[in-house]
Amino acid sequence: MENIVEVKNLTKEYKKKKAIDDLSFDVYKGEILGFLGPNGSGKSTTINCILALLNFSKGKIKIFGKEMKPNSYDLKKKIGVVFQDVAVFEELTVFENIDYFCGLYIDDKNTRKKYVEDAINLVGLQEFKKYYPKQLSGGLLRRLNIACGISHKPQLIFLDEPTVAVDPQSRNNILDGIKKLRAEGATIVYTTHYMEEVEILCDRVIILDKGKIIASGTNDELKDLANIKERITVETKDLDNNHLNEITQLPEVFEALYEDGILKISYKNEKNNLENVIDYLKSNQIKYRKIYSERPTLNDVFLELTGKELRD
Amino acid sequence: MIIYKTFFKVLNKCKFPVILYTVLLLFFAGFNMSSNDKSMDFTAEKPEIMVINHDKEEGLTKNFIEYLKQNTVIKDINNDEESIKDALFYRDVQYIIYIPENFGEKFLDGKNPQIEVKSTSDYLSTLANMIVERYMKVAKNYVGSTSDNEELFSKINETLGKKAEVEVTSKMDTSTISRLTRYFNFSAYSFIAISIYVICTIMLKFNEDKIAKRTAIGSIDYKKINLKLLIANSGFCFAIWGIYFIFARILIGEIAFSEYGLYYALNSLIFVLSTVTLAFLVSKFVKNKNTITAFVNIIGLGSSFLCGVFVPMEFIPDFVLKIAHVLPAYWFVSNNELIGSTEVFAGEFFKNFCINGAVVLGFALVFFIATNIVSKKKVEK
Numbered sequence: 033m034e035n036i037v038e039v040k041n042l043t044k045e046y047k048k049k050k051a052i053d054d055l056s057f058d059v060y061k062g063e064i065l066g067f068l069g070p071n072g073s074g075k076s077t078t079i080n081c082i083l084a085l086l087n088f089s090k091g092k093i094k095i096f097g098k099e100m101k102p103n104s105y106d107l108k109k110k111i112g113v114v115f116q117d118v119a120v121f122e123e124l125t126v127f128e129n130i131d132y133f134c135g136l137y138i139d140d141k142n143t144r145k146k147y148v149e150d151a152i153n154l155v156g157l158q159e160f161k162k163y164y165p166k167q168l169s170g171g172l173l174r175r176l177n178i179a180c181g182i183s184h185k186p187q188l189i190f191l192d193e194p195t196v197a198v199d200p201q202s203r204n205n206i207l208d209g210i211k212k213l214r215a216e217g218a219t220i221v222y223t224t225h226y227m228e229e230v231e232i233l234c235d236r237v238i239i240l241d242k243g244k245i246i247a248s249g250t251n252d253e254l255k256d257l258a259n260i261k262e263r264i265t266v267e268t269k270d271l272d273n274n275h276l277n278e279i280t281q282l283p284e285v286f287e288a289l290y291e292d293g294i295l296k297i298s299y300k301n302e303k304n305n306l307e308n309v310i311d312y313l314k315s316n317q318i319k320y321r322k323i324y325s326e327r328p329t330l331n332d333v334f335l336e337l338t339g340k341e342l343r344d
Numbered sequence: 345m346i347i348y349k350t351f352f353k354v355l356n357k358c359k360f361p362v363i364l365y366t367v368l369l370l371f372f373a374g375f376n377m378s379s380n381d382k383s384m385d386f387t388a389e390k391p392e393i394m395v396i397n398h399d400k401e402e403g404l405t406k407n408f409i410e411y412l413k414q415n416t417v418i419k420d421i422n423n424d425e426e427s428i429k430d431a432l433f434y435r436d437v438q439y440i441i442y443i444p445e446n447f448g449e450k451f452l453d454g455k456n457p458q459i460e461v462k463s464t465s466d467y468l469s470t471l472a473n474m475i476v477e478r479y480m481k482v483a484k485n486y487v488g489s490t491s492d493n494e495e496l497f498s499k500i501n502e503t504l505g506k507k508a509e510v511e512v513t514s515k516m517d518t519s520t521i522s523r524l525t526r527y528f529n530f531s532a533y534s535f536i537a538i539s540i541y542v543i544c545t546i547m548l549k550f551n552e553d554k555i556a557k558r559t560a561i562g563s564i565d566y567k568k569i570n571l572k573l574l575i576a577n578s579g580f581c582f583a584i585w586g587i588y589f590i591f592a593r594i595l596i597g598e599i600a601f602s603e604y605g606l607y608y609a610l611n612s613l614i615f616v617l618s619t620v621t622l623a624f625l626v627s628k629f630v631k632n633k634n635t636i637t638a639f640v641n642i643i644g645l646g647s648s649f650l651c652g653v654f655v656p657m658e659f660i661p662d663f664v665l666k667i668a669h670v671l672p673a674y675w676f677v678s679n680n681e682l683i684g685s686t687e688v689f690a691g692e693f694f695k696n697f698c699i700n701g702a703v704v705l706g707f708a709l710v711f712f713i714a715t716n717i718v719s720k721k722k723v724e725k
């Protein structure tokens with residue numbers, strides 16, 4: 033597999049405070065790599081170092097096999113970045129903004145016009161071309177921000193929390209757009225602290241905490257790290273402590289919690305667990321409204337590895 | 345191209361404060377020039393002089409005094425040191441001529457007898473001086489052309505009579521040239537203020553942290569972007585310069601398009617280059633609108649007071665002028681004064697004009713290089 037980005041022993045300090053600590057990882061060609069971590073874990077800092085926007089105390093970074101420097105303009109041509117903060121000109125319309133940022137890469141006017149149209153279509157801003165940023169909702173503004181970052185059709189794209197504070201409609205639109213970019217052949221690095229997004233979108237995930245990689249791999253590989261393998265949720269009102277004790281004694285049960293009419297049972301293994309629970313509920317004539325089984329989430333993994341929740 | 349296009353779109357969005365500011369400063373420039381100028385209306389006025397004649401009043405001397413009577417107002421004042429001093433001090437007369445013994449005779453013999461003069465330093469005294477010199481020039485021209493003195497005098501008088509009309513124009517010139525000097529001196533403040541205000545207002549958008557970061561990861565060299573933005577900014581400021589020049593024509597008249605006017609224009613054009621580059625450098629440090637006004641005041645007013653923009657240089661203490669050497673405005677104002685005091689645009693004038701201009705251009709270059717260094721620091725933080 034071809035490595036598009038190689039990061040080795042990257043360390044960055046802000047005034048003696050380590051923001052990232054000895055990071056090493058690769059980004060493979062054509063994948064969507066998720067960077068998952070809570071606020072302040074060092075996601076943005078990592079991206080800024082890779083892009084040579086920050087200098088760092090230690091480590092080596094290569095992009096497309098070359099060292100990235102502030103004046104590596106040939107490399108920059110192949111890279112698209114969508115920063116966490118929306119960066120657009122208030123004075124320019126949607127179209128003009130994308131045109132400007134595309135113009136930082138593409139000189140030819142006609143090519144650019146086509147590229148800008150493509151970007152507008154990708155993020156679904158066709159109806160808003162002539163709007164000024166002030167007239168856009170938060171979600172649409174985020175979409176504009178993304179269009180500005182990717183309109184020059186880069187091979188490598190960094191997206192830094194592009195869905196923060198975005199309505200569900202815009203979020204779906206954004207996630208679809210990212211999938212399309214990948215389908216067109218781009219390699220994507222995607223940072224977020226929403227684990228659901230990572231699960232839907234990413235081929236591989238790196239989990240960061242306090243500037244360190246605490247785990248990495250595919251979704252499945254990561255979920256194996258959690259010591260629970262299945263969680264069954266039952267919505268019922270008729271449970272007492274006796275029942276709860278008996279449920280805890282059922283085979284393979286790791287933990288059972290009952291709160292506000294919701295029973296959560298965690299399992300160390302996946303073995304007919306749902307059947308067992310239903311049998312138990314039937315034989316004890318306990319009525320329930322809903323019952324469902326889930327695989328562990330990345331939050332469980334994070335909890336397992338750090339002892340705290342991913343989101344505070 | 346996209347940089348220029350975006351620049352002018354942003355400019356267009358900021359046009360209201362920009363136009364207001366520009367008009368205001370042009371208005372000030374015009375106001376400043378006319379308010380100082382109380383001498384505007386006396387084109388018909390003649391200089392008041394006193395003649396102290398040690399020669400006999402006959403021959404050429406008599407003719408000379410007749411000529412003076414026609415072209416000036418000759419006043420009677422006691423011929424003692426004290427009265428003469430007072431008369432000059434209170435501007436009762438602007439010019440005093442001492443005609444030496446045997447002046448007329450010596451002159452006709454082709455010798456070069458010197459007349460002594462005392463004068464105030466206002467423009468009426470300059471005018472008196474011109475009147476006297478004209479007579480000497482013309483008279484010298486005809487001396488020796490004929491042995492008949494009466495014929496000689498009538499030739500002289502005829503020539504001088506013809507020139508009577510020119511007299512009025514040149515009389516206007518001295519005052520208009522000084523007005524022009526003042527107008528262009530004031531332009532130093534206008535250009536600094538407009539450049540800093542407008543350029544910083546626009547560059548504030550381009551230099552905003554988030555946008556600058558976006559630009560830094562683009563594949564265009566920051567030096568190229570700087571250069572393009574500088575050219576766009578210059579374009580705008582040159583347009584302002586053009587308006588300023590046209591205003592000079594409207595406010596002061598034909599003379600704006602004379603040789604004087606063109607040198608003033610050239611000098612201010614060079615100066616605009618330095619204010620644009622300076623403003624461009626300053627814009628890299630501007631974080632919000634309030635800082636812009638602060639910079640305008642510190643640099644605009646500071647330069648103006650130190651370099652004799654509002655107050656003539658001769659009223660400014662030497663040590664202040666020494667300090668002012670580090671400011672482009674000083675060299676600009678010096679050049680203006682040089683133009684204003686020059687009668688023949690050649691030789692020495694040309695050399696000095698070029699030196700002052702070159703220093704201003706040097707400043708512009710330094711400012712631009714400094715801007716690139718600052719940009720580089722920002723890109724590689």
Ligand SMILES: Nc1ncnc2c1ncn2[C@@H]1O[C@H](COP(=O)(O)OP(=O)(O)OP(=O)(O)O)[C@@H](O)[C@H]1O
Pocket residue numbers: 046050051069070071072073074075076077078116193225
């Ligand atoms: N300019 C800075 N100066 C000092 N410390 C900084 C600076 N930028 C970031 N940090 C610190 O570095 C750490 C990592 O920050 P970073 O922005 O990379 O986190 P992040 O994972 O992107 O967080 P978020 O999800 O909030 O965007 C944080 O502890 C932060 O306080």
Ligand SMILES: [Mg+2]
Pocket residue numbers: 075076077116192193
């Ligand atoms: Mg961040």
